[in-house]
Amino acid sequence: MDKLLRQFIEVATFKNVSHAANRLCLSQPTLTHNMKKLEDNLGVQLLVRSSSGVTLTEYGELLLEQARMMQRIYDNTLIRMDLLKERQERSLKIGSGHAWWHMFLRETFEAHRHQYPTANVHIDLGNHLRLMDLLLSGDIDLFIGHEIQGLNPKAGVSFLPLLSSTDTCYARTGHPLRRRTVGQEELLAYPHVELTPDEPRYQHVMEDMQAKRRERLQLHMTERVVYSTNSVATAVDMLAATNGIMVFPSCMQDYFARFEVLPLRLKEPLRKGIVGIYLMREKGEDPHITQVIELMRRHMEQNRHLLE
Template identity: 45%
Template structure:
């Protein structure tokens, strides 16, 4: 029936069966037969046939207006179905740390929105163990973060290095250690702000390696007061309102300066670590994931705040 209605619209528009048949790639007798069939189905006369062509009857005019509305509804439905397919086929489910969101992931997501305006986007921001948990559970498809030292063995996870990050120690303006060259013993006298999800939730993901134990011992992390939060803004509030220290990627200097947060002078960086992209092995050939990886690499080349 719907096919007959579409043919009727073309005949009514052309007011000539031969011309309409040519547009529809049908023979003229077939189209004429179909229009008679439509009139029989509706039990009404739709056309007045003359030697010069055809004209719509009053019923034909009414049907023409309604049929055009049906056609628009059908076309809009097809468009919505295609958008829905795209929304789920190309959806982006990504995880990253606050620093990487600020430095380059935000620009990648903006480009993705422009390329796929009808796609779903899900962004999880957190520390590397939290994001690894989401990757393993399938809640995200890709995440950008520090390489996880002592990561429990997962055969289906791949790490693609992007760059080497250095951490500096951030404090509020007016902090007692400002203006002097600080060592780890100086830092040990002040609380440390840790931006992470409670470790106990993900203790199964990371083994304590000699390297990790050495780092904790070097910075007195087992002996000192720690302020822990999973919110960067909360961390900055704590930093502004206390004498705590905040080891964090040096690329955030410019952003933190707007909060009157500055770095301490130290003989060497607080920490160096590899930052990259974690993917499932079965996502290795995923075109979207690999395209994002290539885009990250290109953006990092042009991001001066990344060491």
């Protein structure tokens, strides 16, 4: 807003040039000169000066009314511009495996939302190869998932380890294997429920698929009935309605227990893996991204007892 109009509002409000000058941190002669300049610019008298202060002329009353309106519009515009700036500069697009959303990412989202209430946030849950494709294409800023063996080293991404994760086998409470300790060969007689399976169209992010092939061979995927989905809710329904078995991180036991889906007792432990944050190397020094990562680490540490 015009500097002279702001000064005029103060003079008209205090009805005293000296008091207005103190408020504006100006000398009285400077403010008097500026008010005379404003009158000259408009070609009308705005103030009637006297020993006791100033009064407004009819022109002054009109200008005060309109100037206050302009000030409100200007101030509101600045507020809206700040909100828009925050929305753009603090926007966040994160990918995650389903387990990590439930274990600590949800708390990170809540903390970020409270700190930057006007910022846009997008959370994409799914398979880690799909999330890697989204990261490489710039559709997400980072994602949390298992370390990908065989990833193309030329992808230009960094992996920041967060925690070690162990898988287990989940099945409904009435499953035939529920009452005894079972070996992996006994699991093969039952359908495999696969949550967020790999999709061939995202294999371009890989340089070596051998690790993926070994994993599928160990689960005997080509010899079993497979029920697959990208939805946790659908996977729970599949487990509840069938004798299917799902391999998933053991830290999700409490979550699945709500739906009467529990871990089986296994003779041999299943695979262990490292879970971490993938991001493009050039974003590693971005202040907003590093702030979010620290927030994420803090919430993960707070839930460490659930993750182990």
